Amino acid sequence: MTKIKIYDTTLRDGTQSEEINLSVQDKIRITRKLDDLGIHYVEGGWPGSNATDKEFFQEISNYELKNCKISAFGSTHMNRMKPEEDPNLAALIKSGAKVMSIFGKTWDFHATSALGVTLERNIELISNSIAYLRPHVDELFFDAEHFFDGFKANPEFTLSCLKAAHEAGADVLILCDTNGGSMPDYVAEACKTVLEKIPGCNIGIHAHNDCELAVANSLAAVKAGAVQIQGTMNGYGERCGNANLCSIIPNLELKLGYETIGKQNLGNLKIASTYITEIANLRPFLRQPFVGAAAFAHKGGVHVSAVLKDSKSYEHIDPLLVGNNRRVLLSDLSGKSNILYKAKQYGYDLDKNDPAVQTILAEIKERESIGFEYSAAEASFELLFFKAMGWSKRYFEFINFFVVDAKRKEDKEPFSEATVIVKVHGQENHTAASGDGPVNALDTALRKALEPFYPALKSVRLQDFKVRVLSGAVRQANGTSSNVRLLIESTDGKNQWTTMGVSNNIIEASWQALVDSINYKLFKDDPQKWPTSR
Structure with a gap:
């Protein structure tokens, strides 16, 4: 089985996202989580560009990592300096990293316009920088910036840049779709050409997601011979982001037959994704493939009925393979199968003809007709379910x-x-x-x-609060008005839950959601909460 090395650049490229700012300790925590996941390389940052990245390399040296190697990032040396005089290269060596990635211009337009050098001098910068760093590291990668744009504009120059890097000692030539505008067929063709024109080289892929093709381009590169994929967790990165490792890894492992972090680690993918989302202080992307909360969520009654019989009818993989879970949502699209599935989660093996099933279904449909959305507030549904099953305690x-x-x-x-x-x-x-x-x-x-x-309520706090104005609905002959749906996410430090209220009065909707939130906490903590099972 072919092994593809995973190079994570969340700590550098990921932080170029406008929403993300990581402290040194944040970076340490993420690195350790990626190490647990089995990632092969973690790029810690650019030690020559800022104090945070410089401090990270000092701090991470105090930790013993099991799986990942720490890589430092930098650029080729400045035009008017020799490599040994360049402060950027000096900072790379001083970082102590035994893996380094340096980028250089491989698009003639960038070399002459952005860098302001001749094409011949640009090739010298690449060759000199890599040759200078080579004795200081165990592994050295050359990031060919704007490779795919350069290869299209002037393939001879671009290939000359790669050849110079290879001959100077680069272990892997990383082909970068820096502008994120390439198509998968072109990526595959370009990768094959590089391997043909530079015998003995290894190539990798670093794709951006400006055309929503970073994952597809990365997979195309692997099928064309790439041995390393660079990307970020959850696809974080500048503009539209980088290639999403949370999609690339399972696609390689489960769909294409390649080995990456190993199937034994694949089950920790969702945990790592969620953990990094929290560290970055972002909301999880609900519909993210493989690891999103909605990736294996089923709402339509026909879908749920089929999934209960055989999950592969509407799931392309077993969610447990990536550490995710199957979810069945409740809405006005629900059928009896949705209720039966949720009942089993709560410890009830109900028959589809049980009167409670029809009662719950009818109440859901009636409530959703005025704006309730139980797929978004499962705690409120759980209370509704147990009331239908006989729970009548009022706290x-x-x-x-x-x-x-x-x-x-x-x-x-x-x-x-x-x-x-x-x-x-x-x-x-x-x-x-x-x-x-x-x-x-x-x-x-x-x-x-x-x-x-109820002293336990002291630990409860509101974590998130959302209001949505629903479309106007005719209430009486005297006119129209709009309801608001209000969602409250609460936590007690260990668990979190979402409750809901709907009214044409935002205070009343808030009250409903608050009451449900408190009742749910008290209900879950109550040792006498369970009514007799049917």
């Missing part, structure tokens, strides 16, 4: 709430205050709280009333 009783917003000065933020009255264990509790906006004030007042009775 508190609503009496009253009052919310006020007041703006007293033009240049000041409005003032929000909420008053809540609830009854717990027969005792009425009246609390008030101010907050950053009416929903925060309402949440604070409600929890202030409940925490003396």
